[in-house]
């Protein structure tokens with residue numbers, strides 16, 4: 116028996132990952148460092164390296180890493196022996212969260228939703244949403260969109276477009292029709308009208324849908340941002356054809372595109388909304404499915420789970436709602452930063468003849484090439500900037516900086532991106548000229 120006084124882990128053994136961790140790991144491959152600490156917009160590795168985080172856990176850390184206020188709320192709760200796990204029992208933490216969500220989010224927006232705590236990952240919130248839509252309508256088919264991303268469990272995966280992800284299913288993924296998203300065929304073709312035409316044509320072969328499931332901005336699918344008009348039309352089409360409209364706000368919500376919900380001010384109200392990622396505010400697993408009260412046709416335990424309603428996440432989420440969303444200062448800051456980001460990315464894209472994508476603080480540059488995009492993001496990482504790609508061919512360089520980032524630090528990160536982009540393009544041309 117090893118009686119070494121050194122706690123395990125103090126002797127570096129970085130081969131442990133290759134030896135023991137499944138090959139399914141992915142982000143660790145493009146960022147091969149060991150991280151120990153993170154605060155605000157910065158992550159620190161064990162070699163003294165400091166990284167500016169423009170990925171934010173794929174928009175799970177909208178308020179940055181270990182926000183002092185959220186951290187303190189959680190520390191206080193744990194110190195007072197607050198309930199950590201309570202199945203779906205009523206707890207002080209749950210009451211506080213439900214009340215904060217009602218007071219800060221729903222009531223001021225004139226929204227009326229029931230709140231369902233699913234298992235704590237986004238995909239589980241999507242499973243609950245499509246199950247409920249199928250149960251209510253008695254229909255099987257769900258309409259999802261090209262480049263949509265909704266999670267990895269079978270029901271949500273069936274709604275996801277990406278072939279590599281779908282290939283992992285091992286069984287047929289069925290009962291979903293993938294229709295062209297906004298602008299899929301370019302600005303000349305109105306894909307909402309195409310959908311309407313197919314749904315109205317008794318001979319189109321498209322079954323009547325239980326739901327239309329859509330992201331307002333496709334986070335993993337390349338930052339395609341649908342226009343408010345298109346989304347409003349999709350909402351009308353859903354209603355006209357007896358389908359429920361599900362907005363998957365897991366990545367675009369919680370302020371990423373400006374408002375708490377990504378569809379705010381667009382003139383429609385979804386029947387069902389899914390949320391996760393930044394909902395806890397601190398990166399804790401936490402997911403929520405919202406639906407109009409008359410849709411709450413679940414029988415007790417029908418969609419069950421051991422980890423429904425993470426009490427620690429209730430605590431941090433409540434603190435985040437009350438701190439960031441009680442007034443409109445945070446939203447104004449995010450809008451200003453989003454405009455800064457837009458200006459800078461437009462400039463970077465224009466320099467190389469590319470285009471930008473996205474909305475709010477969820478924007479990127481479409482480089483048209485996965486190779487180029489990954490060359491740029493790899494060079495950025497070496498320069499201390501964590502940034503990832505998105506899209507069918509990983510061709511879009513995606514900026515998901517924490518929403519709390521100050522303007523100067525945002526500019527610092529964008530300076531790195533601008534420089535590395537220029538260098539990658541120059542290197543590319545040098546190779547092409549040889």
Ligand SMILES: *Cc1c(COP(=O)(O)O)cnc(C)c1O
Pocket residue numbers: 235236237238239241264265266267330334335363364365366367391392
């Ligand atoms: C991340 C994501 C999901 C899946 O969430 P998980 O927590 O990874 O299961 C679903 N939909 C969208 C839009 C997402 O970005």
